[in-house]
Amino acid sequence: MTNTDDILTVSGLNVAYGESKALFDIAMDVRACQVVACVGRNGAGKSTLLKSIAGFLKPTSGTIISDGASLVGMSAFAVAGKGIKYIPQDKKVFSDLTVQENLELGSYASQDYDWAPVFDYFPKLKILIDRKAGHLSGGERQMLMIGRAILGGPKLLLVDEPTEGLAPSIVMHLRDVFKELAKKTALVVVEQNLPLVCAIADKVYALKEGRIMAELTGRASITPEACEQYL
Amino acid sequence: MISMQLLTSGVIFGLSLGSIFFLMTIGLSLCFGLMRIISLDQLLYYSVGAYITFSVSALLGNIWLGVLAGAIVAGASALVVERIVFRRIYDRDLPFTMITSFGVLIGGVGVIKYFWGLVPRPVGEPIVARVDILGTDIPVYRLVIVAIAALVYIGIWLFLNRTIIGKAIRAGTEDVEHVEGLGINVYRLFTITFVIAGALSGVAGGLYAPLIMVDPNMGLDVLAFVFMVVIIGGLGSIKGTLISSFLVGQVVSIGSLVYAPLAQMAPFAIMLLILLIKPTGLFGSQMLKR
Amino acid sequence: MAAMSFVRWWWGLLLAFALVALVRVFLPLPFANEIIIFSIYTMGCNYLLGRIGLISFGQPAYLAVGAYAAAFYLFYFGNNPYVGILIGIAAGFLVSLAIGPLFVRLRGDYFALVNLALSVIIFYLMQKVLAGITHGDNGLWFLTNLASTPVLDLSRPDQFFIFGFLVAFVIWAFFKYLDDSIFGACCLATKLNEDKVKFLGYSSFNIRLTAFVIANTTTALAGAMYAVYLGFVSPEITSPARAADPVVVTILGGVGTLYGPLVGSIVYTGMKDVLSKVFGNWELVIGFVLVFIMLAGEKGIWGSLQPLLEKMVLRVTGKTAERGGSGQ
Numbered sequence: 113m114t115n116t117d118d119i120l121t122v123s124g125l126n127v128a129y130g131e132s133k134a135l136f137d138i139a140m141d142v143r144a145c146q147v148v149a150c151v152g153r154n155g156a157g158k159s160t161l162l163k164s165i166a167g168f169l170k171p172t173s174g175t176i177i178s179d180g181a182s183l184v185g186m187s188a189f190a191v192a193g194k195g196i197k198y199i200p201q202d203k204k205v206f207s208d209l210t211v212q213e214n215l216e217l218g219s220y221a222s223q224d225y226d227w228a229p230v231f232d233y234f235p236k237l238k239i240l241i242d243r244k245a246g247h248l249s250g251g252e253r254q255m256l257m258i259g260r261a262i263l264g265g266p267k268l269l270l271v272d273e274p275t276e277g278l279a280p281s282i283v284m285h286l287r288d289v290f291k292e293l294a295k296k297t298a299l300v301v302v303e304q305n306l307p308l309v310c311a312i313a314d315k316v317y318a319l320k321e322g323r324i325m326a327e328l329t330g331r332a333s334i335t336p337e338a339c340e341q342y343l
Numbered sequence: 344m345i346s347m348q349l350l351t352s353g354v355i356f357g358l359s360l361g362s363i364f365f366l367m368t369i370g371l372s373l374c375f376g377l378m379r380i381i382s383l384d385q386l387l388y389y390s391v392g393a394y395i396t397f398s399v400s401a402l403l404g405n406i407w408l409g410v411l412a413g414a415i416v417a418g419a420s421a422l423v424v425e426r427i428v429f430r431r432i433y434d435r436d437l438p439f440t441m442i443t444s445f446g447v448l449i450g451g452v453g454v455i456k457y458f459w460g461l462v463p464r465p466v467g468e469p470i471v472a473r474v475d476i477l478g479t480d481i482p483v484y485r486l487v488i489v490a491i492a493a494l495v496y497i498g499i500w501l502f503l504n505r506t507i508i509g510k511a512i513r514a515g516t517e518d519v520e521h522v523e524g525l526g527i528n529v530y531r532l533f534t535i536t537f538v539i540a541g542a543l544s545g546v547a548g549g550l551y552a553p554l555i556m557v558d559p560n561m562g563l564d565v566l567a568f569v570f571m572v573v574i575i576g577g578l579g580s581i582k583g584t585l586i587s588s589f590l591v592g593q594v595v596s597i598g599s600l601v602y603a604p605l606a607q608m609a610p611f612a613i614m615l616l617i618l619l620i621k622p623t624g625l626f627g628s629q630m631l632k633r
Numbered sequence: 634m635a636a637m638s639f640v641r642w643w644w645g646l647l648l649a650f651a652l653v654a655l656v657r658v659f660l661p662l663p664f665a666n667e668i669i670i671f672s673i674y675t676m677g678c679n680y681l682l683g684r685i686g687l688i689s690f691g692q693p694a695y696l697a698v699g700a701y702a703a704a705f706y707l708f709y710f711g712n713n714p715y716v717g718i719l720i721g722i723a724a725g726f727l728v729s730l731a732i733g734p735l736f737v738r739l740r741g742d743y744f745a746l747v748n749l750a751l752s753v754i755i756f757y758l759m760q761k762v763l764a765g766i767t768h769g770d771n772g773l774w775f776l777t778n779l780a781s782t783p784v785l786d787l788s789r790p791d792q793f794f795i796f797g798f799l800v801a802f803v804i805w806a807f808f809k810y811l812d813d814s815i816f817g818a819c820c821l822a823t824k825l826n827e828d829k830v831k832f833l834g835y836s837s838f839n840i841r842l843t844a845f846v847i848a849n850t851t852t853a854l855a856g857a858m859y860a861v862y863l864g865f866v867s868p869e870i871t872s873p874a875r876a877a878d879p880v881v882v883t884i885l886g887g888v889g890t891l892y893g894p895l896v897g898s899i900v901y902t903g904m905k906d907v908l909s910k911v912f913g914n915w916e917l918v919i920g921f922v923l924v925f926i927m928l929a930g931e932k933g934i935w936g937s938l939q940p941l942l943e944k945m946v947l948r949v950t951g952k953t954a955e956r957g958g959s960g961q
Binding site (some may be wrong): 375379428431433437438439441442443444446447448451452453454455459530541559563566567568570571573574578604605607608611614615618619622623624 | 671682686688690703735738740741742743745746747749750752753754757761762771871876877879880881884914915916917918920921922923924927928
């Protein structure tokens with residue numbers, strides 16, 4: 113069932129690392145401006161899922177469709193070019209380059225040189241603009257990664273554990289940022305922070321050992337306890 | 344005791360030798376930093392540059408045109424090899440790409456032999472003028488080589504720090520996947536880097552050709568030295584190769600004044616020493632994985 | 634049952650060497666001798682690359698160490714070829730033991746380049762620096778010096794072949810034994826995942842060092858054999874142009890396989906012989922062949938044949954397959 117509103121439809125996705133299978137028959141769909149969360153314990157396959165969608169891993173079988181086109185087999189930069197941006201969990205930015213240069217690369221890739229929205233979400237980046245990215249704190253790096261990724265107005269952001277290791281104040285800030293972003297961009301967020309997930313998600317997929325255990329929709333049913341159940 | 348004259352010429356010779364090393368090793372450093380390959384075939388583009396310089400200068404009577412042509416043909420060869428061979432194997436591990444690049448180098452030597460034969464050929468020096476520095480007679484050509492290397496260094500610096508492609512390459516040496524994730528076509532970056540490396544190697548060969556004879560094995564002959572320079576400086580660091588190129592250049596040059604045979608071995612000794620203290624060279628990065 | 638596995642362990646070796654003996658029957662003696670020595674030479678490189686994952690472009694260095702050690706003895710001191718060979722082996726052992734601890738610490742890429750540098754240095758040493766004792770490019774000639782030895786007269790090529798054949802057989806049995814031993818498993822494990830090996834309590838440094846010494850001593854043995862066989866040693870064996878030989882043969886035969894070096898040497902020497910008569914440009918061919926093999930899957934000749942043959946044997950005998958790797 114293809115809905116013209118669908119930003120992303122995944123079905124029957126199987127991914128393996130060599131001989132070792134990581135994802136089994138994953139099915140998932142994301143609508144425009146929807147916030148979808150993937151929760152699960154370490155090693156459940158959440159990052160693997162995002163990487164496969166982003167084009168960094170080749171699935172062994174299954175389909176990934178966005179706007180009528182299949183993403184499987186596309187190189188990662190081509191997927192990004194289609195407006196699907198991946199933000200990895202390693203909080204890595206280009207340390208030797210300044211914040212400005214990091215953003216310049218994002219602009220170069222997306223051809224979007226309007227940084228106003230980025231500074232709207234993250235005013236701190238404007239202050240840090242000339243600082244070498246290697247000297248940023250974890251939270252500042254996460255902000256830079258997200259800021260870089262929203263250049264070009266992506267239709268889907270794949271965010272991998274954004275709040276991991278961050279101070280609560282920053283986590284709150286990010287929560288508000290995601291809520292704002294969701295007005296224009298669909299989000300798939302992988303998180304272990306269940307309260308955060310439940311505050312922003314429209315839909316939650318619970319992953320366990322490479323399989324989707326449950327799909328929770330509707331504000332009412334998305335609670336930390338409900339998620340825990342399936343993990 | 345070495346006289347002042349001898350020392351001066353030794354230093355200048357060392358600078359010009361270091362310049363040649365440097366031109367070759369920038370490319371090697373970049374290729375390693377960005378693509379994580381050890382491109383032994385750069386020695387082939389060095390030879391190609393030298394041979395084209397020989398042929399073009401013999402034809403047209405002008406060495407500089409020869410060097411230019413050498414750089415272009417070397418770059419073009421690099422492009423062809425990158426497209427046909429390396430494109431398919433970037434994801435393979437290092438020994439694999441090393442052996443493959445070695446195969447390209449050997450095969451390329453064969454191609455050179457096919458077109459130019461076995462006999463070593465001389466290439467005329469473009470500038471026979473000499474200038475007096477500190478009481479010593481120094482060939483101007485050697486100084487020109489140093490000047491060209493300096494210009495190249497500035498050019499590369501500007502490229503890497505002031506152009507967006509250069510910044511993308513620098514970012515790529517840190518993490519290629521992140522660059523790709525932004526939406527930048529990293530394969531195009533690879534090609535650009537590889538071709539630049541090839542062209543620079545060609546320039547090195549072309550410039551060096553008048554000082555030595557061109558022969559099919561010239562690439563293999565300097566292979567070890569070039570890589571000793573790279574190891575001492577540390578794989579992936581341009582600053583490192585700059586320093587080690589000139590260090591090795593001086594050691595070989597001034598060492599030859601003291602005791603010629605040992606001078607060739609000195610870089611090896613230095614390399615072992617440095618590796619004892621820093622197993623990745625002076626400025627080499629610790630990480631190997633992307 | 635013990636008898637069965639004894640036979641099974643040995644029968645591959647016996648078959649392989651029976652085939653090599655056949656080669657001797659059909660092909661000229663110099664060719665056969667060359668193959669024997671060359672394959673021992675390649676075995677070192679094959680082992681390092683296939684089992685430890687270390688690529689060495691510098692095997693000619695150890696070849697030269699063994700060859701020149703034997704040559705010095707035979708030129709200056711004595712004339713017993715057996716002693717010469719033993720000295721070559723000892724030299725190889727000592728040099729690799731001395732250098733090993735530094736080299737083996739290095740990352741794979743540095744290791745390869747450093748070994749290459751070593752072979753160039755040895756080349757210079759023998760060609761220029763020590764030309765006083767090595768006679769530089771003229772080389773050391775001692776063919777007439779070689780004494781006739783009892784049992785097998787090594788100064789005679791046909792008897793040398795028998796000697797070489799026996800030595801090769803012992804070497805192969807040794808490496809097969811290594812493969813099957815715990816040490817062999819450690820080597821392979823280190824290649825695949827060094828960290829895990831360390832977690833298990835093994836020292837990957839010691840594993841690598843041991844393998845390094847074994848491989849290079851083997852190479853030195855080949856060098857000493859060359860010296861005795863040719864009665865002459867010159868720096869040419871370690872010239873930069875020859876650095877490719879062991880790597881090419883290793884890949885050609887099939888890296889990591891037990892019989893790869895044998896197959897590789899036969900094909901390589903044969904090709905070289907045939908092609909250099911027809912087509913003077915040897916490098917062209919070997920370069921393209923190497924690139925082709927790498928792009929086509931890097932399995933090499935024996936590396937591709939071996940699984941096919943194993944399947945055939947399975948079907949014929951109906952037995953369950955042995956653990957792969959050392960196969961036939």
